[in-house]
């Protein structure tokens with residue numbers, strides 16, 4: 300360690316002191332957002348009690364502050380209503396922060412000596428109303444105020460753009476996307492800035508008409524120079540395309556979905572101005588890692604609001620990873636990596652029963668190759684799926700390529716077909732079909748690194764191969780979906796529980812060892828930012844294929860089964876990791892690289908962490924490895940039949956080392 304001369308140290312301390320003082324003294328710029336303090340507060344026509352009340356607002360309701368006059372704020376409610384409120388009845392939002400820790404306590408006051416009032420979760424955005432001793436007083440989901448330690452948060456950049464729209468980028472329309480390509484009118488815009496200025500004309504030089512807020516939607520009356528003309532409270536004005544998301548007019552068939560049970564109205568307590576329903580306090584429970592849809596045609600919506608636009612519809616049995624929850628809504632990640640909200644009335648915590656996913660698929664390219672043989676590309680919610688019609692599972696294979704973004708498929712049989720094109724909507728930038736001796740070759744270039752999934756060929760010789768994304772996702776654990784399977788503990792059909800192997804001396808059950816290691820691993824992965832789903836947490840009636848199906852249905856990134864080994868020869872010992880991707884099974888073979896890489900990384904790190912004998916990686920036709928459509932491994936941590944390792948597997952520190960090794964392996968798999 301380097302020593303610092305005393306004089307220098309003093310200067311450093313002084314600097315730190317001065318800087319600290321400056322930070323304290325610096326006012327935090329307030330956003331143009333506020334939260335109502337008192338209950339049943341009148342919103343009036345003008346800045347004074349002599350003006351008539353227009354409506355009332357409740358404590359916790361969020362609003363936008365348009366202007367200030369004396370002790371009054373001119374405000375705009377989420378319903379669009381504008382009026383005046385006494386400023387001492389509104390807490391101004393200073394800034395927005397995002398929760399950093401995986402689960403963070405919120406308290407009744409600014410310090411750990413205060414009572415725990417609840418919990419918040421990674422990524423949750425909180426409005427800061429006050430600061431004290433490094434703690435923030437925050438407003439949570441329209442329902443409550445509490446304190447959170449500031450060091451468990453990061454400033455949310457989206458909350459800092461309070462003066463968006465004032466930005467002088469009149470001409471820039473780089474963000475506008477579809478704008479201008481349409482007929483000029485129609486469609487809607489959704490506001491993506493916290494507060495956006497509405498102006499009298501299409502440019503920042505025009506006077507202000509009013510202000511509108513995040514996620515508001517308005518019909519587009521006209522478009523010009525990257526600006527949109529909209530109507531707000533009977534006033535027409537223009538908003539910059541840089542701060543909105545434009546949706547062109549819907550096609551007539553898509554606009555109506557007959558027979559769809561309308562979600563709206565199910566929550567009668569929802570206030571007309573879109574504030575949280577009265578029973579919103581249900582957020583006190585834990586957010587489940589995943590949920591399963593309980594009805595058909597259930598809307599997944601852009602916001603936790605029954606009136607919000609529908610992103611996608613889901614059906615009974617569909618399962619999704621949960622990112623956040625509030626006010627009786629779950630924020631879920633859809634298969635196409637879109638994000639939406641589903642009401643908890645139509646979703647239950649995922650229990651691991653066998654769901655079947657239903658996403659609306661569209662055939663977007665059909666290339667006949669030969670008589671009775673057709674190659675198709677399907678749009679599965681923005682992701683490509685390859686559909687082979689007329690080939691058995693032994694009549695197609697993937698050819699190795701060096702280019703990451705290319706996939707080459709060899710299809711058996713003579714063909715004269717030549718085709719060249721692209722399917723941009725699913726990210727295929729170039730597609731070539733051509734004959735090569737007795738085969739038809741399909742060459743595909745993607746605008747992402749493709750990861751072919753497992754195709755199942757049915758009796759009609761139809762194979763569907765989903766193509767996932769391998770390389771464009773972040774090279775970290777954050778946001779990854781990982782299914783962990785603590786081996787055994789199944790209840791067999793006769794009611795007999797399967798304990799797995801048995802320790803010869805201690806009589807310890809393998810299932811208990813597996814679960815203990817899995818739970819430690821789960822904690823580590825979650826702290827790394829991953830979403831972890833267990834196939835069970837003690838006992839399960841699921842079949843082995845059912846365990847695999849959990850990973851398949853969640854479209855998990857990986858599946859890891861944890862076991863302890865057994866052999867009749869007590870001398871046999873050490874770590875082993877299994878995977879399965881034989882050349883005889885093309886659908887598994889297509890994932891060979893990933894499966895082998897995952898197995899190698901975990902094996903290497905487990906050996907490094909625990910130091911038992913390295914038995915290497917092996918292939919085995921285990922049901923959980925065969926039935927998983929995502930990269931999967933089965934880890935045999937150590938031998939319960941070996942006297943030394945039996946003792947070790949009973950010890951908490953050794954289980955911890957095993958979990959650390961497996962964790963490091965998984966981390967390395969995603970980062971390389």
Ligand SMILES: [Zn+2]
Pocket residue numbers: 786787799800809862863864
């Ligand atoms: Zn086992």
